[in-house]
Amino acid sequence: MTVATYTWREVDRMLAEGDVKGRLTKADLPTPALIVDLDALEANAQKMIAYVHGTGRAIRPHAKTHKCPEIARYLIASGAVGACAAKLSEAWALAEGGVTGLLVTTAVVGARKIESAIDLARLRPETIFCVDSAQNAGDLNDAAAAAKLTVNVNIDLFVGNRTGIFPGDPAVALAEAIGKLPHLRLAGLQAYAGHASHTVGFDKRRQVSLDAMTPAADTRRALEAKGIACPLLTGGSTGTYNIDTAIDGLNELQPGSFLFMDVDYNRIGSQSGDEFYGDFRNSLFVLTTVVSKPKKEQPVVDAGLKSFSTDKPWPPRWRGGDGLIYNFAGDEHGRLMQPAVPVEVGDRLEFVIPHCDPTVNLYDRLYVLRGDQVEAVWRVAGRGKAQ
Numbered sequence: 001m002t003v004a005t006y007t008w009r010e011v012d013r014m015l016a017e018g019d020v021k022g023r024l025t026k027a028d029l030p031t032p033a034l035i036v037d038l039d040a041l042e043a044n045a046q047k048m049i050a051y052v053h054g055t056g057r058a059i060r061p062h063a064k065t066h067k068c069p070e071i072a073r074y075l076i077a078s079g080a081v082g083a084c085a086a087k088l089s090e091a092w093a094l095a096e097g098g099v100t101g102l103l104v105t106t107a108v109v110g111a112r113k114i115e116s117a118i119d120l121a122r123l124r125p126e127t128i129f130c131v132d133s134a135q136n137a138g139d140l141n142d143a144a145a146a147a148k149l150t151v152n153v154n155i156d157l158f159v160g161n162r163t164g165i166f167p168g169d170p171a172v173a174l175a176e177a178i179g180k181l182p183h184l185r186l187a188g189l190q191a192y193a194g195h196a197s198h199t200v201g202f203d204k205r206r207q208v209s210l211d212a213m214t215p216a217a218d219t220r221r222a223l224e225a226k227g228i229a230c231p232l233l234t235g236g237s238t239g240t241y242n243i244d245t246a247i248d249g250l251n252e253l254q255p256g257s258f259l260f261m262d263v264d265y266n267r268i269g270s271q272s273g274d275e276f277y278g279d280f281r282n283s284l285f286v287l288t289t290v291v292s293k294p295k296k297e298q299p300v301v302d303a304g305l306k307s308f309s310t311d312k313p314w315p316p317r318w319r320g321g322d323g324l325i326y327n328f329a330g331d332e333h334g335r336l337m338q339p340a341v342p343v344e345v346g347d348r349l350e351f352v353i354p355h356c357d358p359t360v361n362l363y364d365r366l367y368v369l370r371g372d373q374v375e376a377v378w379r380v381a382g383r384g385k386a387q
Helices: 008-017 038-054 069-077 088-096 111-123 134-146 169-179 202-225 238-244 356-360
Strands: 033-037 083-085 102-104 128-131 151-157 184-191 232-235 284-292 325-328 334-337 348-352 365-370 373-379
Touching: 033 038, 038 069, 038 238, 038 365, 069 083, 069 088, 069 373, 083 088, 088 102, 088 111, 102 111, 111 134, 111 151, 128 134, 134 151, 134 169, 134 184, 151 169, 151 202, 169 184, 169 202, 184 202, 202 232, 202 238, 284 356
Parallel strands: 033 365, 083 102, 102 128, 128 151, 151 184, 184 232
Antiparallel strands: 033 284, 284 348, 325 334, 365 373
16 A cells, blocks of 8 residues: 655644545554544543433533544534533534533623623523623623523532532522613522542542532532522532432533543552552643754654643653653753663654643644544634633
């Protein structure tokens, strides 16, 4: 079989246009490149969705992990009810990419953002926004009234160390206030305990999550006891998916990292007691090239601080095992310390990223591979959408 060869200009054009299937292989990709193992990603999606559905819950995966409309649409086609977005601008990127069932998990505060939220509600009427104060709810209601719309809202509960109103009486009082605002419709409650998801050790993680999420479930029951309809309690994460699904009253999960996984998640430990959390496969890697070998014991690759997130204390991990130890060597480079396998200039090496969400935010494209074949190029449409 004759292998097609292309000039760099031809490859660049094909990648930019996404015209790649059956034409390009991994060897054609310029490095550093953020690559997705499609077989692993699909297996992760099928496993998570089947598990959540098997417990009688819905799943609305968090798109802050991938920021990619193609992935969100694939998950919806596979059984998800929609997609979560961390910020309003991220939600817009998804909506413009054809994604439905959006839940904006951060409160929309300020006149300009509320104006944008109303426009999004007009485009996607099923979108849910989060509020955690009567003032913000009132502002959103006034804008919805001016637009002659009714907007769906969740009450964001403080169950971790970020945003939200306290569960119990404060949240019930806010729900009662929302009930008096004619242009808001209470969709339910949101409870995200991010601190629980990365707790190392399953038993400890389970207790941290139960301590955080039980007050949220109690709040839902308190609302219903007062005759306030609360159809939805959404929350949960990749690290607690098999914990939170046992909480009575939580009926929707919003995990995200399960699609890709990373070094950070791999270290939290599994339910079986294994120190390596392998419930889901690593599917996201940075493809690099060895560009220099000034010392035999310290080859250098072309991916450094600008290619991997650096918010975690652990470095990238070589996909091939323990034979290569990566150390950051500046903005553009990484140093491989005392390699136990042969490494030569020109070799291509793949690394598991330390933290998937912020690493994805460093790239414009995801190169999607099945084996060594490039199946697609997906634009990271939500890159930089932090507003």
